[in-house]
Amino acid sequence: MITTHNHRINVDDKQVIQTLITSGQLVATNERVSGLTGQVYAPTPGLAAQLRPLDHGSLAIGGHRLAVELHRLPEAELVALLDHPHAVDFTQHRVAHLLPLLLRKRNFADRQTFVNGIVEALRVGPQRGVSPLVDDIWSGSTWLPDASRIVDNNGLPFLMTAFEVPLSRPDDDGAPRCAAGIDVGLSPVVTVATASGYVDCGGSVHPVTRAEHDAICRAATALGIDEDVVQQLLLLLIYAAARALIETVMLWLQHSASVVYVERIDYTTFKSDFAERGRELAVNDFLSSWIAQRMHACQITVYRVDPENTSQICSRCHLPGDRDGPVFACEECGRSVDAHANAARVILSSGMTTALKRYRRRK
Numbered sequence: 014m015i016t017t018h019n020h021r022i023n024v025d026d027k028q029v030i031q032t033l034i035t036s037g038q039l040v041a042t043n044e045r046v047s048g049l050t051g052q053v054y055a056p057t058p059g060l061a062a063q064l065r066p067l068d069h070g071s072l073a074i075g076g077h078r079l080a081v082e083l084h085r086l087p088e089a090e091l092v093a094l095l096d097h098p099h100a101v102d103f104t105q106h107r108v109a110h111l112l113p114l115l116l117r118k119r120n121f122a123d124r125q126t127f128v129n130g131i132v133e134a135l136r137v138g139p140q141r142g143v144s145p146l147v148d149d150i151w152s153g154s155t156w157l158p159d160a161s162r163i164v165d166n167n168g169l170p171f172l173m174t175a176f177e178v179p180l181s182r183p184d185d186d187g188a189p190r191c192a193a194g195i196d197v198g199l200s201p202v203v204t205v206a207t208a209s210g211y212v213d214c215g216g217s218v219h220p221v222t223r224a225e226h227d228a229i230c231r232a233a234t235a236l237g238i239d240e241d242v243v244q245q246l247l248l249l250l251i252y253a254a255a256r257a258l259i260e261t262v263m264l265w266l267q268h269s270a271s272v273v274y275v276e277r278i279d280y281t282t283f284k285s286d287f288a289e290r291g292r293e294l295a296v297n298d299f300l301s302s303w304i305a306q307r308m309h310a311c312q313i314t315v316y317r318v319d320p321e322n323t324s325q326i327c328s329r330c331h332l333p334g335d336r337d338g339p340v341f342a343c344e345e346c347g348r349s350v351d352a353h354a355n356a357a358r359v360i361l362s363s364g365m366t367t368a369l370k371r372y373r374r375r376k
């Protein structure tokens with residue numbers, strides 16, 4: 014199937030886009046791009062042949078360079094982009110081996126390894142032919158430069174990238190599937206509860222500590238490296254760590270879910286709750302785009318559930334309780350449980366109730 018992804022382009026590059034429109038290399042079309050509104054422009058075949066990703070934050074286009082958030086892709090698509098013949102000049106820091114360290118609680122030796130690994134990657138600088146920031150082996154997907162579009166989304170420029178991804182519903186073999194409710198959050202990133210009672214409180218990204226951050230910055234300063242470069246590299250890694258957890262959940266859903274219920278949350282709803290921007294971006298991308306595309310390809314329907322009260326209601330007696338950080342306490346039934354597991358169960362039951370109402374309205 015074809016998957017598409019929208020990447021913000023730096024507003025300072027609007028002039029570049031205008032130049033390409035004026036020269037006829039970007040052509041206005043009546044097409045629509047999922048997730049965006051506004052005028053859509055298609056590259057001429059000549060321009061499409063010159064689209065070259067240069068690093069996670071820039072794309073060469075017809076002799077110009079656009080600052081664009083290319084890193085915001087699921088793992089299969091990112092690998093496809095970097096494996097494309099147009100990406101031979103793509104450079105990045107060699108840090109993929111540090112990804113597992115963000116997915117577990119780091120001991121003293123881990124912290125040393127992490128800091129030293131980042132500093133060494135910064136010292137060497139971005140390189141060609143470096144492993145992408147993924148933790149699984151992906152193959153079979155293809156980037157489609159010809160299908161790229163530029164969109165003027167109410168004055169904000171976006172790049173839409175398209176990929177051919179070999180996605181289909183795995184053969185069932187009679188394996189039981191059931192409804193799944195998903196709670197997304199800070200830590201853990203994604204919690205799943207199913208109608209059969211299975212709960213998986215996923216994994217957490219273990220954030221870069223202040224001490225690690227300061228040690229990296231001190232070493233970077235000594236090497237004459239700008240702090241912005243450090244921040245951008247850490248953001249990429251944290252994004253990749255959250256994405257790795259999300260991919261694990263999506264694979265599980267592909268194999269085991271019959272229908273998925275997820276809160277109707279948009280970009281702005283939880284911005285202030287997130288300490289680390291990289292994790293916030295990954296969760297946003299998952300909610301706003303990846304989950305719908307992946308499940309659609311596997312013929313699994315995704316329903317958005319009203320987020321009101323999902324964290325305040327007891328999943329056992331369905332009466333209000335108290336959420337205190339990671340714990341949900343219900344006075345009515347006298348139990349204290351993991352708040353994320355409780356929320357995932359409430360989302361699941363709320364979704365199932367809505368499905369029944371929908372069914373009755375149709376009859």
Ligand SMILES: [Zn+2]
Nearest residue numbers: 327330343346
């Ligand atoms: Zn209760």
